[in-house]
Amino acid sequence: MNQTLxxxxxxKYQVNRFAPALFFIGxxxxxxxxxxxxxxxxxxxxxxxxxxxxxxxxxxxxxxTHLWATLRVALMGFALSIAIALPLSIGMMRSELMNxxxxxxxxxxxxxxxVAVAPLIIVLLGTDDPSRVLITCxxxxxxxxxxxxxxxxxxxxxxxxxxxxxxxxxxRETWQIRIPYAIPHIFSGLRVSITLAIIGAVVAxxxxxxxxxxxxxxxxxxxxxxxxxxxxxxxxxxxxxLLFKSVQWIQMWLFPWSLPKKK
Amino acid sequence: xENKPLESESSTGAAYVSMKGVGHKYDPRPDAxxxxxxxxxxxxxxxxxxVVGPSGCxxxxxxxxxxxxxxxxxxxxxxxxxxxxxPRDDVGIVFQKANLLPWxxxxxxxxxxxxHKYGSYSASDEKRANELLEMAGLTQFADxxxxxxxxxxxxxxxIVRALLLNPDILLMDEPFSALDALTREQIGFDxxxxxxxxxxxxxxxxxxxxxxxxxxxxxxxxxxRPGTVLDLIEVDLPRPRSQQTIxxxxxxxxxxxxxxxxxxxxxPT
Numbered sequence: 298m299n300q301t302l303x304x305x306x307x308x309k310y311q312v313n314r315f316a317p318a319l320f321f322i323g324x325x326x327x328x329x330x331x332x333x334x335x336x337x338x339x340x341x342x343x344x345x346x347x348x349x350x351x352x353x354x355x356x357x358x359x360x361x362t363h364l365w366a367t368l369r370v371a372l373m374g375f376a377l378s379i380a381i382a383l384p385l386s387i388g389m390m391r392s393e394l395m396n397x398x399x400x401x402x403x404x405x406x407x408x409x410x411x412v413a414v415a416p417l418i419i420v421l422l423g424t425d426d427p428s429r430v431l432i433t434c435x436x437x438x439x440x441x442x443x444x445x446x447x448x449x450x451x452x453x454x455x456x457x458x459x460x461x462x463x464x465x466x467x468x469r470e471t472w473q474i475r476i477p478y479a480i481p482h483i484f485s486g487l488r489v490s491i492t493l494a495i496i497g498a499v500v501a502x503x504x505x506x507x508x509x510x511x512x513x514x515x516x517x518x519x520x521x522x523x524x525x526x527x528x529x530x531x532x533x534x535x536x537x538x539l540l541f542k543s544v545q546w547i548q549m550w551l552f553p554w555s556l557p558k559k560k
Numbered sequence: 561x562e563n564k565p566l567e568s569e570s571s572t573g574a575a576y577v578s579m580k581g582v583g584h585k586y587d588p589r590p591d592a593x594x595x596x597x598x599x600x601x602x603x604x605x606x607x608x609x610x611v612v613g614p615s616g617c618x619x620x621x622x623x624x625x626x627x628x629x630x631x632x633x634x635x636x637x638x639x640x641x642x643x644x645x646x647p648r649d650d651v652g653i654v655f656q657k658a659n660l661l662p663w664x665x666x667x668x669x670x671x672x673x674x675x676h677k678y679g680s681y682s683a684s685d686e687k688r689a690n691e692l693l694e695m696a697g698l699t700q701f702a703d704x705x706x707x708x709x710x711x712x713x714x715x716x717x718x719i720v721r722a723l724l725l726n727p728d729i730l731l732m733d734e735p736f737s738a739l740d741a742l743t744r745e746q747i748g749f750d751x752x753x754x755x756x757x758x759x760x761x762x763x764x765x766x767x768x769x770x771x772x773x774x775x776x777x778x779x780x781x782x783x784x785r786p787g788t789v790l791d792l793i794e795v796d797l798p799r800p801r802s803q804q805t806i807x808x809x810x811x812x813x814x815x816x817x818x819x820x821x822x823x824x825x826x827x828p829t
Contacts, residue, residue, distance in 0.1 A: 455655040461647045462627050463677045463725075473676055477663050554663045554705060
C-alpha cells in the first residue's frame with residue numbers, strides 16, 4: 298500500500314521529465330504514418346525512415362568534412378563577433394557621443410538583408426573562408442552588442458556611486474562591476490548569436506562554397522535527393538541545438554551565480 | 561549618560577561636517593525648482609545625526625553631497641574645514657539595498673573596496689575583513705555567496721564593507737528600509753554596537769521616525785520638496801539604548817514632536 302503512492306509520483310515525475318522527448322517521438326511517428334498511409338512521394342515529403350536511410354547512405358567521413366566546413370565558419374564568425382561586439386559595447390557604454398554615432402550605423406547594418414549583400418562580399422573578398430566568416434559575423438554581432446550594452450547599463454547605480462566614491466580607475470569600474478553585471482545579458486545574446494552563426498554559415502555556403510552542410514543541402518536538393526537534403530537539414534538542426542546547449546553549459550560552468558534562481 | 565561615546569563633541573569643539581546655506585537644483589535653468597534649499601547643519605566628530613523627512617525631500621541629495629558625489633549648486637559642504645569638491649574616499653556608504661556583488665563570496669565582497677581601488681589586497685587586509693565580519697557576527701558566513709544570506713545579514717555585510725577602509729564618516733541611505741520590522745529593530749541595535757566599537761561620524765537617512773529617535777544624537781527634520789530644515793532636534797535619551805528606551809516617555813515625546821512636523825505642513829522655524 299505504501300509503495301503505490303511513491304510509484305505513482307515517480308511515474309508522474311518521469312513522464313514530466315521526458316515529456317519533450319515523448320512529444321518529439323510522437324511527432325515523428327505521426328509524420329511516418331502520414332507519409333506511409335497517404336503514399337506521399339519522397340520528393341515532396343520524405344518519411345522519417347527514408348531520411349534515416351539517406352543519412353546512413355552518405356559516408357561518415359563525408360558528413361564530417363561538411364560538418365567541419367560549416368562549424369569552422371560558424372565558430373570563427375561567432376568568435377569574430379564577440380571580439381568586435383565587446384569593445385564596441387564598452388565604447389558605446391562609456392561615451393554618449395560614440396553611442397549616438399554608432400547606434401544608427403548598427404541598426405542600418407542589422408536591417409540590411411545579409412542574403413542580399415552576401416554575393417557582394419564574395420565578390421569583394423573571394424570565395425574562401427574570410428568572406429563566409431564576415432557574412433556570419435554580420436548576422437551574429439548585433440544581438441551581442443545590444444545585450445552587452447543593455448547589461449552594462451543596467452548595473453545598479455549605487456555600485457557605480459560606490460566605485461566613484463572609492464575614486465577607482467574607470468577601467469576597473471568596467472571590468473569589476475559593469476561587465477560581470479552584464480554576464481546574464483551577454484549570455485542571452487550569445488545563445489541567440491550561436492544559432493544565428495550556423496544560419497550565417499549556411500547562407501554563405503548557399504552563395505559560394507564547395508563544401509559544408511549548407512552546400513550539401515543545396516546540392517542534394519538540386520539533384521532531387523530530397524531525403525538526403527532532409528538528412529542534412531536535420532543534422533544541421535542537431536548541431537545548432539548542441540551549440541546552443543554548449544553556451545548554456547559554459548555559463549553554468551563559469552558563471553553559476555548568473556543563472557536565474559530556481560523556485 | 562556616562563555611556564554616551566561623545567566626549568569628542570566637547571574635545572574637538574568645531575564642526576566636522578559642515579553645510580552652510582546648501583541648496584541644489586538638478587536642472588540648471590533659472591526657473592527650475594530646488595531639490596533642497598538653505599540647509600545649515602554642523603555635525604560633530606563621531607556624532608550620529610539622522611535626517612528624516614517625507615519622500616522626495618532631498619534627504620539622499622544631502623548624503624551624496626557629503627560624499628562628494630554631488631556638488632551643490634548653492635552654498636558649501638565642507639569636511640574638517642575643507643570644502644568638498646570631488647568624490648571623497650574617506651567615507652563609507654551603505655545603500656538602501658545591500659548591493660553585494662552576486663559573484664563574490666561574503667568575504668570578497670567585504671574586501672571589494674580595496675580590490676576595486678587598488679587592484680589587490682594583502683593578508684593583513686584579509687585579517688581586518690575577518691575581524692569586521694566577526695564583530696558583525698558573520699564569521700560563519702564569510703565563504704558563502706550573498707544569495708545564501710537573509711536580507712538582514714546581507715545588509716550587515718554591506719555595513720562591514722563600508723567600514724573596511726576605516727572611514728571617518730559613515731553615510732547611510734535608508735539602509736534598513738528594505739528589511740522587515742523585526743529584523744530592522746535588531747539591526748538598529750547591532751549598528752549601535754558597531755558604532756560604539758568603531759566610533760564614526762554617521763549621517764543616517766531614514767523615513768522611520770522611531771528608528772531616527774532610537775539611534776541618533778540629533779535629528780534633522782526636513783520639509784517637503786524643496787527640502788528645507790524644519791527643526792534640528794537634540795535626542796537626550798541615555799545611551800546605551802535598548803528596548804527600554806523605546807518604551808520610555810521621552811521616546812514617545814520625541815517621536816510625537818517629529819511626527820507633528822511631518823504630518824502638518826509647518827512653516828520652517
